[in-house]
Amino acid sequence: MKKPGPDHNTFEMASNVFSGILYRTLLFTSILWPSSIAGPELAINDIAADRKVSTMPGRSLPLHCSVRNHTEEEELVWLREDGTVDLKDGNRMTASSLCVFPVSVEDNGVSFTCRLARDSSVQVSVTLDVLFPPILTGEDPPLAEEEGDVTLDCYAKANPPAQMSWMKDNVTLMLENSRYEIFHTSELYQLKILGVKKSDSGIYDCLAESSNGTEWRSFHLVVGGKKNVNSSSGQLDKLDSLFLLYGTSNRS
Structure with missing residues (x-):
């Protein structure tokens, strides 16, 4: 009669016992010598x-x-x-x-x-x-000519980033106006005014608001009359310059 061998359950039990011993050995080793593993x-x-x-x-x-x-x-x-x-x-x-x-x-x-x-x-x-409050810098624009375009460059640093806006004579600008264009980067908040008029002259404030404080930088815009080189006064000015170079004027 053939002697029966170990059945499947016996092998599974032995495997589980071996796995348990191996796990406890590795755990014990990692506690005593963590540097050898980590x-x-x-x-x-x-x-x-x-x-x-x-x-x-x-x-x-x-x-x-x-x-x-x-x-x-x-x-x-x-x-x-x-x-x-x-x-x-x-x-x-x-x-x-x-x-x-x-x-x-x-x-x-x-x-x-x-x-x-x-x-x-x-x-x-x-x-x-x-973390720091807004820091604003920028220069006033030169004298603007009527019907020309003007750019106001407001350089801003803040952490956390600030909410930016523009004001004119203490009134918030309605940027939906088609004459205003905004260009915004991480450090530049630029206002461009198209076809300026004399009524655009005034004080423009670049306003920065953050949880660490509020700061503003003022820009003074002056719009002069449109130059007309063909005007009679312009022609006379040119003639005066020529007479100064080559002779005297007979005009009284």
């Missing part, structure tokens, strides 16, 4: 992930980079955008710090990266989110 990891101010850091102009922003899961000393490198930051010898191994002071408007959007010197793929970054 490898070194970097953290800035105890956070091991790329992120934005909000701050304001004039403040101090300390950044501390540390190595986790390491089995030996690791040399660290700091970058500001693509440029290397100079570090003192005692501020390189396993932990390194730097301080951004004073924070400025120009630092908005700038990234600081800490990485391993031996492996540039191991790194972590923070990007500065510098």
Whole structure:
């Protein structure tokens, strides 16, 4: 009589027991020796992930980079955008710090990266989110000629971005008017007035409103009469210039 062998259930039970033992072994190993599985990891101010850091102009922003899961000393490198930051010898191994002071408007959007010197793929970054009220600049336009076109350029910076508008003599402009054209980029809010009239003369305010404050920049527009080079006075002015060059005038 043939001796019966182990059935399917016996093999399945043995497989489950082996899988359980293997799982517990790996879990135990990862607890005792995490670096052997995860490898070194970097953290800035105890956070091991790329992120934005909000701050304001004039403040101090300390950044501390540390190595986790390491089995030996690791040399660290700091970058500001693509440029290397100079570090003192005692501020390189396993932990390194730097301080951004004073924070400025120009630092908005700038990234600081800490990485391993031996492996540039191991790194972590923070990007500065510098919050500041609107800053407006611009120049008054030259004397405008009637029926010509005039452009007012208002340059604006703000974080968060500001809501922009134009006013004339303290009254909000109705930009639906076909004589007004608006051109808007991240840093330019431009008003173009087509076919200006003398009644367009006045003070134009570029207004920027954000959660951090409100600012405006005033532009003075003066519209003069249309030049007519064919007028009799224009011809006489030209004749006077010729007489000054070549002789005297007999006109009394």
